[in-house]
Amino acid sequence: MEKKADTSSDFSQNNPFGWNAEQFREMWYVFLESIVEENSSSLVPRKRVRYQIEQSCQFRDIAAGWDSMDGSQRLDAWKKLLVAAEASAREILPVCVQCGECCRMGSPTLHADDIEALRSGKIPWEHLMTLRKGEPARSPFDGRPFVLPGEKIKIREKEGSRECVFLDGQTDRCTIYPDRPLQCRAQACWDPAPAMDLANQPALTRQDIFQGVDLLLEIISEHERRCGFEELTAAFDKLSESNGHDVDDVLRLLSYEEHFRQFVCEKFHIPPENAELVFGRSFSEMLGLFGYHAVDGPDGTRVLTPETENPPSDG
């Protein structure tokens, strides 16, 4: 949130000598609006901010005595009021210092307001991924595991971490800061409420992004029908009920899903870097969330192993 340094001097140019009480109030509300606008994010309750500024400077006393002041007293009082209001705005409204802390704890989910940044290329497609309905996930607020009740589009994270791909690791700065998603604008380490409010609003989906591209939407829906997380979860439940013996359904789904995405990407020239947006993460990438990993033997046979028995190496 950048702040203009000379807001109060702009308003001091207007001459308060001849204002009556009504004009004084009008000018005050124009000024107040300008500092709230400069400091507030779209989700901060503006009414509360206005109220707090008025409480913390001498607005009420000055307003009450305005008509009894002479011209130079009015000028003096007006200048003091502007300076006091700007100072209290800085105290009331903490600002993001771009330390990068939020950006290292997970990438943002996109909302309807972000679609323009996607369409204009300010947020490139290859940096997006889809989390599908039914996918196992962890809450960004308390880390608890849960199953995603609906689809989400997120900015990708750097491999092996939760850090957003747009965070510059050298400077800790966001490389798309002026065009950052709505969730990043709502994120405030001093107040989790705006981000939590936003989490309850509908997230962007592939239906929104690919609106009008009917063939692609049909393929996506076929992929969901054949390779949905409900089926994968049922296959893992079966595996668990058989004490780890009945691997057939899981292996069949893994193989089918792999071939499906490979076939469609080749046939329709979908670049590999866009596959995670079109189809979400592959089943083979998700095995860890179910406590397994897969190893391909030299003869091409795939073996499923519980992670506790033989955890995959970092390499």
Ligand code: SF4
């Ligand atoms: S888009 Fe920018 S502000 Fe948002 S999490 Fe990524 S680096 Fe941080």
